[in-house]
Amino acid sequence: MMPLLTTKGLSRNFGGLRAVANVDFAMMPGEIRAVIGPNGAGKTTFVSLVSGRIQPSSGMVVFDGADITNLPAYARVRLGVAYTFQITSVFANLSVYDNVALPVQRTLTDGRSKGAVRTGVMAALERTGLADRTHMLAGQLSYGHQRLLEVAMGLALKPRLLILDEPTQGLADSEIDNFIELVRDIARSATVLLIEHNMPVVMQLADRITVFNAGKILAEGTPEQIRANTEVQDAYLGATP
Structure with missing residues (x-):
């Protein structure tokens, strides 16, 4: 290999x-x-x-x-190649959903398909535990959740x-165990x-x-x-x- x-x-x-x-x-x-x-x-x-x-x-x-x-x-x-700091700057005045929709659209041949965009967005948010925060403004998330949003945006690029x-950094101890499982899940396809x-x-x-x-x-x-x-x-x- x-x-x-x-x-x-x-x-x-x-x-x-x-x-x-x-x-x-x-x-x-x-x-x-x-x-x-x-x-x-x-x-x-x-x-x-x-x-x-x-x-x-x-x-x-x-x-x-x-x-x-x-x-x-x-x-x-x-x-x-996706780099969380370079590719996935959080847009504080956009919703969590819209932050992830932007990179999802880059992966679609027809970025205007609302159904395809929603499917991609929700898949990334569910994997990172943010699916219940879709309508929140990104700037209202805790720092730790903003970091998870960056990961979701990276995942949305299908790297x-x-x-x-x-x-x-910024994650609570209770969130770190979930993060470890998330990375192991990501490694199945990336x-x-x-x-x-x-x-x-x-x-x-x-x-x-x-x-x-x-x-x-x-x-x-x-x-x-x-x-x-x-x-x-x-x-x-x-x-x-």
């Missing part, structure tokens, strides 16, 4: 700062991969390069065998690769790349973990391998149980 996503020598400089440095990375289809590391390690810059939100200083991004390095974000969306940047600081979530969800530090990959492995890695403990995990 070929990797769905590969980066080769991927780098990004901001002035004198090298935020991402020569990163070689590969993900297999259907995988749940977590990216962890201390603040400033380059995690968000890396996924922004993958999604097309920013362009690399050097290196290559390959998606499903095709070089997408120079494609803008909207073209990557059409190929099936092959869904990139989630800190999705559990590949999931997850930046997450909540280590219990990472350890429960991830098939493999990539640890960034100072713009480079410090380590990769299963949750058990990462938990036992002394370099990772020193750089990031500390006394994480």
